[in-house]
Amino acid sequence: MRTTPRILSSEKIMKTIKKDKINTVLDFLIKKYQVFGPVQKDDLVVDFGRIQNGAQACLEFSNTNEPAKKLFFPQAETLFSYTGSDAAQVSELKPEKPRIIFGMRPCDAKSLSLLDAVFDGPDYKDPYYIVKRKNTTIFTLACRRPRSNCFCDSLGIGPFSKKDTDVFMADLGDRYVFEPITPGGADILNKIPGLENARPTDAERLKNLRSEAESKVARKVDLDNLPEKLARIFDHPFWDGIHQKCLGCGICTYLCPTCHCFDIVDEQKDDKGRRIRIWDSCSYPTFTLEASGHNPRATGKERMRQRLMHKFRYFVENYGEIACVGCGRCINHCPVGSDLIREIENINNLK
Amino acid sequence: MDLQTKLRQEARKLLEEKLVDVVIGYEDEGAPLRTTPCFITDPQDVDRLVWNPFCDHNLARYLTARKDKAAVVAKGCDTRAIVVLINENQIERKNVNILGMPCGGIVDRKKIYNHLKNGDVREAVLKDKVITVKGLEFTADLMVDDFLADCCLSCRHRNPVLCDVQIGENLPPLDVKDEYKKIKQLEESTSEERWEYFRKTLSKCIRCYACREACPLCYCQQCFTDQNFPAWVGKTTDISDTIVFHIMRAFHTTGRCVDCGACERSCPNNVDIRMLTKKIAKDVKELFGDEAGLQLEEKAPLSFYNEDDPQDFIK
Amino acid sequence: MQEQPENWEPRIIAFLCSWCSYAGADLAGVSRRRYSPNVRIVKVPCSGRVNPFYIVKSLQQGCDGVLVSGCHPGECHYSNGNYYARRRFAILKRLLEYIGLEEGRVHFSWVSASEGDKFAKVVNEVTETVRKLGPATRLVKHSPVDGVVN
Amino acid sequence: MKNPYVPMPVKLKAVRLENETGDLKTFDLVFVNSGDAENFKFVCGQFAMLSINGVGEAPFGIASSPLTKEVLRFTVKKYPKGVLTTALHNLSEGSTLGLRGPLGNGFPLEKMTSKNLLVVGGGFALTTLRALTKYVLHEKNRPHYGDITLFVAARDPGEMLYKDDLAEWSKRNDIEIVQTIDKPVEDWPHKVGFAAPVLKDLAPSAQNTTAVVCGPPIMIETCIKVLAGLHFPDEEIITSLEMKMKCGIGKCGRCNIGSKYICKDGPVFTYKQLKELNSVTV
Incomplete structure (x- = not known):
């Protein structure tokens, strides 16, 4: 797993800039980096997109509709291409310019450290993910407006978490403050023109904003005994009912910052072809459907159980952490109003 | 007595008298502006049932896979979906007990x-x-x-078209000025503009298939998107594949879609799915005079023909 | 209308029912009727056999035009396959044009076994219509999946 | 960094039909690049992903012994809905395909030394068991193992895999071979009956014996029960599992039983491990 080098606190000189100047910061970064940030897609949807000029960024948002994982693990990604039956040609994986993700929420930043465990783990390395990760600097933007279904707090993250990022940013109302977290982040920060040193009172202000934001994280869930509990209830009749209303669509998994299951497919036109990795979902019957017609996870029951077990038990057994960051996207977007927190509470309450 | 109380009474009766195994309805789990589908088997639990303008799911979706006898809370559009399902032999009339709800529209x-x-x-x-x-x-x-949801604003079947028990009095028909206004507006724009419109809205699609799963009439055991032999649609987010997916899904609803809007409401990225299905419904009505799910024993318009069907588009 | 590349020739796929239209095409050939060589013919048992997907996939794969041709109403070898097809195509044609496919990419015709002349005429008309539209672009799959978000 | 998703090119040197039904073919593959051949070191029980450009990729157990350097052997069943298996069956000799691997853990050969071996295979799951049998019967290895019994079950004689190998091994006196078919057939000199009851009648001794069971899920389940009844300790019953796989390296998320991935942590598990994972199947 990745260990993030952290800089000494003495070097942590906070910088600041007026809000109306933030575009100049982005415009500067765009010259040297591929910059991705939150972009307004329609009235309700803000999502990460490539930013060509500072004005495109939308920094007044609660959270992006889709999580940041797609910047490292895109929904569709060519693994290699080929002609006829010739050998695979892998194109250059390294991005043309180093990348900056500007304005990621702390929950999404945390999700990357969880994905690191999978794709940059001790055994097989995933070059597609790792190259993007290594060439990306993350600017997290503290979350001042946690939404009603946010529960990052319960996962030990919190809206002002400074973990798993290179530069921590926060909105002070009329200004943004920047705090370097890693040497790489500090390097970039030092080069940005127009930043002033933060004011002496800013640290105190940050602290207040932090507790204010934390108080807005209204939902809590007790995860302490969940992995052990799940280990004991694999065959519990509870699973017979929980999936009843689930439609079996892929929303909760596609919008989950930590879900990382994928499919590999070939696409070919004439003799030019590609092998592509695409997101897949354990909610789909085809996920485990074998060519023989046998499906070990034949019904919604097994599939729902797999999803919860994977996040809250198997991932813990394999990587020591829960595969959830409390972003609430699965709750917000479930078409039938399935509520992950409620499901966990039900599990906690099982005898 | 309000409709919710009546509904609970009726549900209790059905369960107590063992006329059904389950009542499929809506409950309120506390999430604002939302309800969630619930499956009640114990008469003591009927007070979980709610009826309000947030009861937006089309519960007919849950009927096709069942082997038991189910009562289902159904709005006008939902009952139309049930009629289609019965006509297409997906459910047996005797196995479904419809608790029909006259519906003044649901909130989007x-x-x-x-x-x-x-x-x-x-x-x-x-x-x-x-x-x-x-x-x-x-x-x-x-x-x-x-x-109110867009589909409710142009709804002409607010009352159940088929039910075992109707909860409450029929509502007067809605004065729908122009059911297909948005479709017509789009039809009048240029081909380039229409292409741009659909390219833009469909590019938001993440192929999660929630639209398909929420649709009560998308009951195929294996959807064409899941077939790989041949693979009809590419599985990537390539815009061409996404458009083909939506064209064909919409086409599969020809003369069957009851415009309940479940597809569009389920979409996490606000894709204008109804702009496709509603267009087809409009054409079906214009060309063949049919409307889906209004009566039993009615055939889907693509499963029969008239010798004098329009053919001015054929050389 | 877009600028046409030099030497571009429309590529048109024609699904012909084997009993009427295919025989009509045959007759056109036997009677030495000249018709546009841009059409690639796929013989199908009946116009009713043409899955709408065939049309959509053809366009996606880069065909500039699609022609589906069957027996005249009342003359279907299977008595009514073309009647069903007619309904499907009526809806599909409108839908495709509605989503922004240019009018004139997708064509339907009834051509009987004795109508070699009509077949030649239809093919020429279709070819000219498609030629005027230029190469297909809208539904064509180019698919540069590049691993980076849009 | 090695890219674990990129296959090595291999050529189809020989292909032959394996059964009377005609849905099983055995493929002998050779590496196109000599470097790949040298680097490809595997143990019995491991598998590899075979792929055809434009079609796809799927996992198959390696049926040849690691001591056979000339070719890599796979036996593939063709399913009507299997895109890749159908395409594989349509390949002619000389075709190029892709191979990723070796993948998975393989049989615990070290632990099995000085033990008696009971190898139980059903249907076409005999593939990696063939590799195992070939390996332990090799003159260098044979002295390290005790009595070896190979128990093979098939639907009928025509479905019996690797007939040449079975014939050759039958001539040896350092391996006992038991063959059984589901229903009686004229001139069948061996046993008749489903794998589990025949195995029960045979009642192999659990004394210092490791049992390796591969086959269809129902056969694995029933045979494991029989062996447990014959007092084989849970950790001495070894099986190899299969599930749909895409990556083969524990990332794509579908082939897990409990927290273990069949592709990475398996496919070989002891019965003891499976019990701890909550499940014999999934």
Whole structure:
């Protein structure tokens, strides 16, 4: 797993800039980096997109509709291409310019450290993910407006978490403050023109904003005994009912910052072809459907159980952490109003 | 007595007298502006059932896979879906007990979020026709009728077309000026503009297939998207594949779609799915004079023909 | 209308029912009728056999035009396959044009076994219509999946 | 960094039909690049992903012994809905395909030394068991193992895999071979009956014996029960599992039983491990 080098606190000189100047910061970064940030897609949807000029960024948002994982693990990604039956040609994986993700929420930043465990783990390395990760600097933007279904707090993250990022940013109302977290982040920060040193009172202000934001994280869930509990209830009749209303669509998994299951497919036109990795979902019957017609996870029951077990038990057994960051996207977007927190509470309450 | 109380009474009776194994309805789990489908088997649990303008799911979706006898809470559009399912031999009339609800329209949450500039609704209380929504920094009184789903605004079948028990009196028909207004507007634009419109809205699609799964009439055991031999549609987010997926899914609903709007409401990225299905419904009506799900024993318009069907498009 | 590349020739796929239209095409050939060589013919048992997917996939794969041709109403070898097809195509044609496919990419015709002349005429008309539209672009799959978000 | 998703090119040197039904073919593959051949070191019980450009990729157990350097052997069943298996069956000799691997853990050969071996295979799951048998019967290895019994079950004689190998091994006196078919057939000199009851009648001794069971899920389940009844300790019953796989390296998320991935942590598990994972199947 990745260990993030952290800089000494003495070097942590906070910088600041007026809000109306933030575009100049982005415009500067765009010259040297591929910059991705939150972009307004329609009235309700803000999502990460490539930013060509500072004005495109939308920094007044609660959270992006889709999580940041797609910047490292895109929904569709060519693994290699080929002609006829010739050998695979892998194109250059390294991005043309180093990348900056500007304005990621702390929950999404945390999700990357969880994905690191999978794709940059001790055994097989995933070059597609790792190259993007290594060439990306993350600017997290503290979350001042946690939404009603946010529960990052319960996962030990919190809206002002400074973990798993290179530069921590926060909105002070009329200004943004920047705090370097890693040497790489500090390097970039030092080069940005127009930043002033933060004011002496800013640290105190940050602290207040932090507790204010934390108080807005209204939902809590007790995860302490969940992995052990799940280990004991694999065959519990509870699973017979929980999936009843689930439609079996892929929303909760596609919008989950930590879900990382994928499919590999070939696409070919004439003799030019590609092998592509695409997101897949354990909610789909085809996920485990074998060519023989046998499906070990034949019904919604097994599939729902797999999803919860994977996040809250198997991932813990394999990587020591829960595969959830409390972003609430699965709750917000479930078409039938399935509520992950409620499901966990039900599990906690099982005898 | 209000409709919700009547509904609970009826459900209790059905379960107590063992006329059905399960009542499929809506319950309120506390999430503002939402209800969630529930499956009640114990008469003691019927008080979980709610009836309000947030009962937006089309519960007919849950009928096809069942082997037991189910009662289902169904709005006008939902009953039309049930009629289609019966006509297509997906469910047996005797196995479904329809608790028909005359429906004044359901609320489209997204419209409220939009109105509140994406404000975070933490609490919503409905009283008569007023929803009082509360966030951390705002409180607002909203009229239900200002936030009805688009499909409800052009609804011409607010009352159940088929039911075992109707809960409440029939509502008068809605004065729908132009059911296909948005479709017609789009039809009048240029081919380039239409292409641009669909390319834009469909490029938001993440191929999660929630539209398909929420649709009561998408019951194919294996959807064409899941077939790999041949693979009809590429599985990537390539825009061409996404458009083909939506064209063909919409086409498969020809003469069957009852415009309940479940597809569009389920979409996490606000793709205008109904702009496809509604167009087909309009054409079916124009060309063949059919409307889906209005009576039993009715055939889907693509499963029969008339010798004098229009053919001016054929050379 | 877009600028046409030099030497571009429309590529048109024609699904012909084997009993009427295919025989009509045969007759056109036997009677030495000249018709546009841009059409690639796929013989199908009946116009009713033409899955709408065939049309959509053809366009996606880069065909500039699609022609489906069957027996005249009342003359279907299977008595009514073309009647069903007619309904499907009526809906599909409108839908495709509605989503922004240019009018004139997708064509339907009834051509009987004795109508070699009509077949030649239809093919020429279709070819000219498609030629005027230029190469297909809208539904064509180019698919540069590049691993980076849009 | 080695890219674990990129296959090595291999050529189809020989292909032959394996059964009377005609849905099983055995493929002998050779590496196109000599470097790949040298680097490809595997143990019995491991598998590899075979792929055809434009079609796809799927996992198959390696049926040849690691001591056979000339070719890599796979036996593939063709399913009507299997895109890749159908395409594989349509390949002619000389075709190029892709191979990723070796993948998975393989049989615990070290632990099995000085033990008696009971190898139980059903249907076409005999593939990696063939590799195992070939390996332990090799003159260098044979002295390290005790009595070896190979128990093979098939639907009928025509479905019996690797007939040449079975014939050759039958001539040896250092391996006992038991063959059984589901229903009686004229001139069948061996046993008749489903795998589990025949195995029960045979009642192999659990004394210092490791049992390796591969086959269809129902056969694995029933045979494991029989062996447990014959007092084989849970950790001495070894099986190899299969599930749909895409990556083969524990990332794509579908082939897990409990927290273990069949592709990475398996496919070989002891019965003891499976019990701890909550499940014999999934």
